[in-house]
Amino acid sequence: MKAVILCCVLFLTGCSGVKNIQDLTYIVAIGMDFDETEEEYIVSLQGLNFANVAKQEGAKSVDPVPIFIATARGETLNMAVSKLYGKSEPPLYFGHVNTLLVTNRLIQSKASEVLEEIGRNRSLRPTMKVFTTEEKIEDVFNTPALFNYPAIYTVLFKAKISQLAQNELKAITMMDFLRDYYEPMGTAKIPSVKIDESSWKANQDYPILYLNGFSTFQHQEYKTDIPLDHAVIINWLTEKGISVDRRVEKAGKLAAAVRLGEPKMEIMYDETADKPKFSIEISVSADLLEKIQKDLTMNGLKKQIEEDIKAKVESIYNEGVENKLDILDAGEKWYRKHPKQFQQLKKNRTFYLDQESLTEMKVNVEILHFNSYKFKRSIDGEL
Template identity: 30%
Template sequence: MKKILLVIVISSQLFFMSGCWGAKEIQNQSYVTGVGIDYVKGNFIVYIQALNFSNIAKQEGTSSLQQSSPSLVGEAKGKTIQAALSKLEQKVPLPLYYGHVKTILLSENVIKKQMNSVIEYIGQNPLLRYNCWFFGTKHDIKKILRGESFFNYPSLYTIIYNPKDLINNNFFIPIEKYNKFISTYYQPVGTQIIPSVEMNKSYFSEDEKKKNITAITGGFVISQQQYKGWVNKEKLVGLKWFSKQATTIPLSLFNEKVSVIVQKPKRMIKVVNGYKPAYHLIIKANAVLVQNEKDININKIKKELEKKIKSELLKTIGESAEIKADLLNLSEKTYRYHLKKWDVSTINSSDKRSIEQIKVKIHIEQNINYKR
């Protein structure tokens, strides 16, 4: 009897281990990696970019330099975002799977008029994760999704899918994931910036063919759930001095004859008491001198570097006044730690005259060491 029971137990285990019922083969689904959303004349136009992961897997090794991976872009129109997607889902030969969406790309019209619809859609779709990247564009979404990468790598290696290395090595403006955006969207103070992208053929080519590369151009500014406008990245240069993400900041001085790298700057915002809050901004950092073509005196370089950092902060502060938005998010600290002193309307009434002092102190740590 014991032997019979043992045979039954072993047989049942083999039965359940024989396979996963209902499991889908990887090549039998279209994996959506990016969703683009536009809004024109009362209709949403939704774009999806999908990849087949079995094709990406084949690109390991030298073959990735010879044959590009196909990328599928779909487009449909509807009165709601989901209605447009449903039309696409009804036409595809392979089911669409949204669990691997890495990027959401919005048009300027959507950012201006339909952010609540986007937030509602993301919140209701169980497969869309909150850790996807968030971008905007003034240009054709379909062209952005078809942007090229280097060496025939798939679009997963473009900036809209993989901006992390750019943030770490050459910070332009904050590139945030959706969870960071939504965590501050309903705050009564501060701003959110959605990075804007466009295509650029000016800098790279392969075999004399210009590469259509996606590039950061600026940001769409939102404050208190209201669209404030688009700002060129040249006017957002001061953001890096108060971003924890910016740990290595290259700068050029004296008509690019001198190059330095500012490392791990320490930032401080001091809130000063008054009838409304005022601010002292303090930047301290070490810098490495990597080029000094004219052998300029170190003290002169130090003064020029401090002057440049201060001018970058003033440029962004001036733009804050222009569009009536707190681009440096100075009010956020006041709101979090000093709400008993001032109410929200007083905190938001601060302007560029509220910046009482900007103090920059840089120590140039070492001079150029030539290889021997």
């Protein structure tokens, strides 16, 4: 009896057919482009193998970690990827794909086809992050992090909002982007990636990746790219837990530098209008980082910050309207509360915002910390 039990235990030990961690090529990012001349999709895979990790005991290796990239072409995305299976040993594994990177050329001409194909693919997780780029896919994938850290330490793989630097954009998952993309009102945004080749040096220029703006969509159609300066303010207004550093000008000259905390933006609608017509109130706290102009008063600083925020948001809104973009997502909130008006508006088939849709904007800033700077009273007694 003991011999039988022992034999059973021996057969049960181990995991038959399960590969070791170093026996797979883990695809962590997929890049997609489109050749309009040949009418072919170009797919690039960024692979990671754990062989060096599995053998490593103790200290971190000082040798640069190589970046492996595979590229193939095909009439469809699946046909392009299928060409790489027979040319990859250890075999490819797509269960850990973290990032999708698409070129502007592809997203401007083939957005719907690509998004539908990716949405149907069960091998890809809906929580993977999505980015656009004007750079070559291979150049982006070949850019490591600082200090020869592997590419998975770049902004393409940053996981948490708590890891964001000041004035940095927040990544978006495919799931969240598709939710916004198919909304009948509101703007969908994808952060764009760019290579910076001048900020860091290590005997020579050391390129790094950063997020430099948004690619935007309205009604499942690509509209335009938003530059970094505007994208940071949009992110600050519409996302949670984000603060930004801003310059404050007086008479066209730098007066101070402040940090603006997470704002509270309230949109109030005109209930009598048959399309979105609204006013906006923004409340935000601020910390004074640097005071440049000595004659700047406390109330003058507060007023100037409020005027700067108001002017910036109005500028972003007006540029959005010119590009037929609801960049502040005013329509997305409106149609949920006004279903009957929305059904009538949908029949009109025209963009629902214009310059007069935003009737008023109020900004209230409360300065909480002054960083040991002191303010003197002005002649009229103002602080």
